[in-house]
Amino acid sequence: MSELRFVRLGFGDDAVDYQVAWDKQREVHAARFADETGDTCLLLEHPPVYTAGRRTADSERPLDGTPVVDVDRGGKITWHGPGQLVGYPIMKLPRPVDVVAHVRRLEEALIRTAAEFGLETTRIEGRSGVWVLGDPVEERPALGGLSLDFDPRLTDEEFDPRLNGPEYAPSNAGQRREDRKLAAIGIRVAKGVTMHGFALNVNPDNTWFDKIIPCGIRDAGVASLAGELGRDITIEDVLPVVEKHLKDVLENADLKPRLVEREGTGVSAGEGAGGSAGEGARETERASA
Numbered sequence: 001m002s003e004l005r006f007v008r009l010g011f012g013d014d015a016v017d018y019q020v021a022w023d024k025q026r027e028v029h030a031a032r033f034a035d036e037t038g039d040t041c042l043l044l045e046h047p048p049v050y051t052a053g054r055r056t057a058d059s060e061r062p063l064d065g066t067p068v069v070d071v072d073r074g075g076k077i078t079w080h081g082p083g084q085l086v087g088y089p090i091m092k093l094p095r096p097v098d099v100v101a102h103v104r105r106l107e108e109a110l111i112r113t114a115a116e117f118g119l120e121t122t123r124i125e126g127r128s129g130v131w132v133l134g135d136p137v138e139e140r141p142a143l144g145g146l147s148l149d150f151d152p153r154l155t156d157e158e159f160d161p162r163l164n165g166p167e168y169a170p171s172n173a174g175q176r177r178e179d180r181k182l183a184a185i186g187i188r189v190a191k192g193v194t195m196h197g198f199a200l201n202v203n204p205d206n207t208w209f210d211k212i213i214p215c216g217i218r219d220a221g222v223a224s225l226a227g228e229l230g231r232d233i234t235i236e237d238v239l240p241v242v243e244k245h246l247k248d249v250l251e252n253a254d255l256k257p258r259l260v261e262r263e264g265t266g267v268s269a270g271e272g273a274g275g276s277a278g279e280g281a282r283e284t285e286r287a288s289a
Contacts, residue, residue: 002038004089004250006243009044011235015082016044018051018069025195028090033191039091041197041246045235048081050212053186060213063162073196075128075186076216083204083224085235085242088197089250097189098258103128105253106198109245110183113200116241119228121182129215130183130200132174132223140177153218161218162210170214171206173221180223184215202226202238 009024010016016024021044031037050068052061053075060077061068068077080086093102107123110130114121121130134140152159153168161168173180183200203226214222226233 002092004091004247005038005040006246007040007042008239009042011045012082015047018046018049018080021046021086021088022071025088025090029190029193029195032090032092033193035092039089039250041243042088042090043239043242044086044088045082045084046080046086048079048208050077050079052077055216057216059160060216062211063160064211066211071196073186073188075184077212078184078186078199078214079208079212080199081204081208083202083226083235085200085202085238086198087200087242087246089194089246091194091250093189093192093194094255094257095192096258097192098256099187099189101258102189102194103185103187105249106185106187106246107183109242109249110198110200112245112249113238113241114182114225116245117225117229117233117238119182119225124179127181127215127217127220128185129181130185131220132180132182132228134173134176134178134180134220151219159218161213169207169210170221171210174223174227176221179220181215181217181220182223182225182228200225200238200242202235203233 009021021042024042028037028040028042032040050062050066051071052068053071053073055074056070056076089106091102107128107130111121111123114130119132121132124131124133153161161170166172167176170180183198185198186196188195201222201224203224206222206224206227209222225238
């Protein structure tokens, strides 16, 4: 893989509007596909904005009509804003593209970043991103005076945590000692080149997540580095650490095309250089947040 270049687009008072950053991604994506530039990771903060991947359900959007930007990445709805470090690695991958392997590499870099600050994080099977594990279910406090055996989030498909008080709010998952997501990941791969990326909660106001069903997950919540560690941590503190681990993981990855089964042969093989993963069905691959 080529050397990974970092571009710091804007933070704090210079936070980058989501549409401006999206346009910049497209510009860099086109240049990377044409080999006019190398692998590039854009790093930035956004002003407050909700963005929805293609799998977002209407029932997961803000109830008060707050605007949402619909985007072409994988995953569902999330929030970006002050105190959250956003990274858009725009990289050329071998075809057929292994989207899941790319997501796992991003997770690994963020897990290492959190560890350097003293926070243990992990993956959860079936849920992408970087997580702080909660207590076992039987050891968690009861919600609303009810045993967790009767947690309505798990038994009532129409239950909406946004209408049922702070005890169900995603931002309070730590108090409930539940699993909580520290970093979300949602990507798109077009023409063998990645777009979108990760959002790492450093020190945001996590109550922004309470207006939505973050990533469509009702039985977990959100976390931040500063909140979990109980001390001041800033984007400025985290930037060089994230860059170091992204560089180490992504530059040293042993990239291989995804193995595909050729129809009628029962033989798994890479496709060479023609098209993105699963090209016979589509040109674009996405992975969820």
